[in-house]
Amino acid sequence: MGTTSRSTAQNQAADLDAADSLRPHLDRFVTGGDVQAYLDGNSLGRPLRVTAERMRAFVDEAWGTRLIRGWDEGWFDLPLRLGDRIGAVTLGAAAGQTVVADSTTVLLYKLIRAALALRPGRTEIVVDRGNFPTDRYLAEGIAAETGATLRWIDPDHDAGVTVDLLAPVLGDQTALVLLSHVAYRSGHLLDAAAITDAAHAHGALVLLDVCHSAGALPIHLDKWGVDLAVGCTYKYLNGGPGSPAFAYVAHRHLADITQPIWGWMGAAASFEMGQGYVAAQGVRRLLSGTPPVVAMQPMIDMLDLIDEAGVDAIREKSTALTGFAIALVDERLTDHGVTVATPRDPDRRGGHVTIDHPESQHITARLWEQGIIPDFRRPSGIRLGLSPLSTSFTDVVTGVEAIVAELEKPA
Amino acid sequence: MGTTSRSTAQNQAADLDAADSLRPHLDRFVTGGDVQAYLDGNSLGRPLRVTAERMRAFVDEAWGTRLIRGWDEGWFDLPLRLGDRIGAVTLGAAAGQTVVADSTTVLLYKLIRAALALRPGRTEIVVDRGNFPTDRYLAEGIAAETGATLRWIDPDHDAGVTVDLLAPVLGDQTALVLLSHVAYRSGHLLDAAAITDAAHAHGALVLLDVCHSAGALPIHLDKWGVDLAVGCTYKYLNGGPGSPAFAYVAHRHLADITQPIWGWMGAAASFEMGQGYVAAQGVRRLLSGTPPVVAMQPMIDMLDLIDEAGVDAIREKSTALTGFAIALVDERLTDHGVTVATPRDPDRRGGHVTIDHPESQHITARLWEQGIIPDFRRPSGIRLGLSPLSTSFTDVVTGVEAIVAELEKPA
Structure with a gap:
């Protein structure tokens, strides 16, 4: 056991919380029930206190009294306006390149298919075994249907996916x-700019999955020259379980991009309802069905909060939280056989920390019963998701000390 | 002009409303704003008064305090449970065949692709020019990517799509x-059983789009032998703008069905996150991404209400409403040059009535300003959507008389 006692850690956390300029925002999130420490905001972000009232007003006023007129009064363009907002606040994307729709999975399907169509004659997709299952499964399915070949890579344990590996x-x-900006399990953060340059040097496109980075750290899709991106809004954008995803297409590809799911909302004149599909101009052509207007509501206030707090300040707190968590795990859990799977270099990790121990599944279940809520990740990981705006340093101590307590219980 | 005056029509409507056994349910829906008569519940159903509170409780309690634990406590299976409920209440579908996911467009894409895979070697898809744009556009897109041939038919003006036409x-x-059960513009109702038999006699599959029938009239997918179906939940199921869709796959096809968008939620072991996609057993394999749990909430209470009222009683009121509307249009609007596009045989029409007049677009815009809300359908239609549980006979009179007033205004 290290030299840090539980009470020392608690005092350190209290000092860090007191000095945290983002601390006042903690009070904007819903609390209650049995929750002692929520350490999974990178899987499902917490609702804001204002969200329920936004939903009530939406149901009783916008939907209930504007009714179908709502489509003319803003809903039709909401996927584009909200996309632009996500682009500006979290992606480093100028307007007109981002759209909200579908799920991450469906948008990844569209963009992988789109990428193959943009590179006719080329047959290979590079994908890594550390990527999230949906990304890998989609690549497999598209390979099966198109005849494309998957070139699999295994992320380096220490460095993740690098230019050298590619x-x-x-x-x-x-x-x-096809890569994830932050690896869902290990937390490795790509050097997206360098990898994009390397891919472009061979004439290949890059599709970046920013599910685990959007809202947690600065992203510069335009500056880095990324071609395509997809991300999730129920993690750091707090859109609620199963909220719709977003897709980014760099301006230079918009005129040529195609996608296979031709629906009325991606057509050039949706309400003409004419014969023969003609794709809309711009990023709207990525749409297929009727936009999920109800499900787009909760994220709106969180985007405002991220904008108010600033992504740089959020990232600063994020690296402080993850650094504090790693140091605490080192001190308190190393002697119990716990190891850290996440990079120690703050510039190479995202917003979560995964630790490994053979009893992780059992420990996670016991913690959940106590209202201490990290996530279990196979085969042996406990993932501590430290969503910067809704997590305190004290939460980190509560989580780590609960793991200590479980490991110190008699077998 | 016919013999029915405005006041006579109002008196008739008042009598019909007084005798309507479903009338008490009208009070369950949100009212307010400037709305005088809502005649577009087949495009976007009204919210129930309980919906806002359901959303508040979902946000502040289920999402806010159970957090990620919600996936283990019901969300993971919600697409299947809600699918079974839709199947039982509105589709005549035994359990295990219906799932809620995505949008109508995305589910149609999956099922059209699935149908082609179930009939290898066959190359033709039958589709009609009266179908909703998304259905037609998808068929075009899939033909372009797979090499399938589209066999287009034009619905008969009086009879719609019939066995003889096919x-x-x-x-x-x-x-x-690929056919719509009720045509979105004309309101023609297919003889789905006869058409299914005719298709099966040639070894073909039937994919029925039930967007404009689910919740408004009895559907018997199992009994009719329909192979595949897709429908919408924001029309007669009042799920809110852009609420997710549902898909039905007959039991006999479940073992063999495939779909191209391979995501983690359609995998056999979603949370194993293993290498290599293995499709889940049963209708779950139609899922791709994370289920839209927030967006699935509003429809739950409406399904209960439909179950309570009974689809047969709903259909009885529906045909009375549409019959009353047609008779009133005949009496009050024929002399103004208005014609009825919807079948006069109640057994051959769905829950809406479309009337044609050259000034329909202008008239609809004027009505909207008065809080009287039908829909405009190109090129010259006003569609009166008479969602049975939320529309009164008096609403019909209000709508038709407002059209009379517009047409009697000096040019």
Whole structure:
């Protein structure tokens, strides 16, 4: 056991919380029930206190009294306006390149298919075994239907996915490099700019999955030259379980991009309802069905809060939280056989910390019963998701000390 | 002009409303704003008064305090449980065949692709020019990507799509017949059982779009032998703008069905997150991304209300409403050059009535300003959507008389 006692850690956390300029925002989130410490805001962000009232007003006023007129009064363009807002607040994306729709999975399907169509004659997709299951499964399914070949890479345990790791699989047959900006399990953060340059040097496109980075750290899709991106709004954007996803297409590809799910909301003249599909101009053509207007509501206030707090300040707190968590795990849990799977270099990790122990599944279940809520990640990981705006340093201590207590119980 | 005056019509409507056994349910829906008569519940159903409180409780309690634990406590299976409920209440579908997900467009894409895979070697899809744009556009897109041939039919003006109309295009190359149960513009109601038998006689599958029938009239997918169906929940199921859709796959196809958008929620072991996609057993394999749990909430109470009222009673009121509307249009609007596009045989029409007049777009805009809200449908239609549980006979008179007033204004 290290030299830090539980009470020392609690005092350190109290000092850090007192000095945290973002601390006042903690009070904006719903609390209650049995929750002692929520350490999974990177899987499902907490609702804001204003969210329930937004939903009530939406149901009873916007939906209930404007009724179908709502489509003319803002709903039709909401996927684009909200996309632009996400782009400006979290993606470093100028207007007209981002749209909200569907699920992450469906948008990834559209954009992987789109990428293959943008690179006719090229047959290979680079994908890594550390990526989130949906990304990998989609690539497999699209390979099965199109005849594309998957070039699998295994992320380096220490460095994740790097330019060096990609080099051997990039070539003149590479159509697309599909990667997650922050790895869902290990927390590795890509050097997206360098990887994009490496892919472009071979004429390949990059599709970046920003599910675990959007809202938690600065993203500069335009500056980095990323071609395509998809992300989730129920993690750091607090859109609620199953809220719709967003897709980004760099301006230079908008004129040529296609996608296979031709629906009325991606057509050039949706309400003409004419014969023959003609794709809309711009990023609207990524839409297919009727936009999920109800489900788009909760994220609106969180985007305002992120904008108010500032992504740089959020990132600063995030690295402080993850650094504090790693140091505390080192001190309090190393002797119990716990190891840290997440990079110690703050510039190479995202907003969560995964630790490994053979009893992780059992421990997570016991913690949940106590209202201390991290996530279990196979085969042996406890993932501490430290959503910066809704997590305190004290929450970190509560979580780590609860793990200590479980490991110190008699077998 | 006919013999019915405005006041006579109002008196008739008052009598019909007084005798309407479903009338008490009108009070369960949100009212307010400037709304005088809502005649578009088949495009966007009204919210129930209980919906805002359901959303508040969901946000502040289920989401806010159970947090990620919600997935283990019901959300993961919600697409299947809610699907079964829709199946039982509105589709005549036994459990295990219906799932809630995505949008109508995305589910139609999956099921059209699925149908082609279930009929390898067959290359033709039958589709009609009266179908909703999304259905037609999807068929075009899938034909473009798979090489399938579309066999277009034009619905008969009086009879809609019939077995006789289909006969010339059905053959041993027909993989799929894609039809809407109720036509979105004309309101024609198919004889789905007869059409399914005709398609099956040629070895083809039937995919029925029930967007404009689910919740408004009895559907018997199992009894009719329909193979596949997709429908919408924001029309007669009052799920709110852009609420998710549902898909039905007949039991006999579940073991063999495939779909191209391979995501983690359609995998056999979603939270194992293993290498290699293995499709889930049963209708779950139609899922792709994370289920839209927030967006699934509003429809729950409406399904209960439909179950309580009974689909047969709803259909009885529906045909009375549409019959009353047609008679009133005949009496009050024929002399103004208005014609009825919807079948006069109640057994051959759905829950809405479309009337045609050259000034329909202008008239609809003027009505909207008065809080009288039908829908405009190109090129010259006013569609009166008479959602049975939330529309009164008096609403019909209000709508028709407002059209009379517009047409009697000096040019």
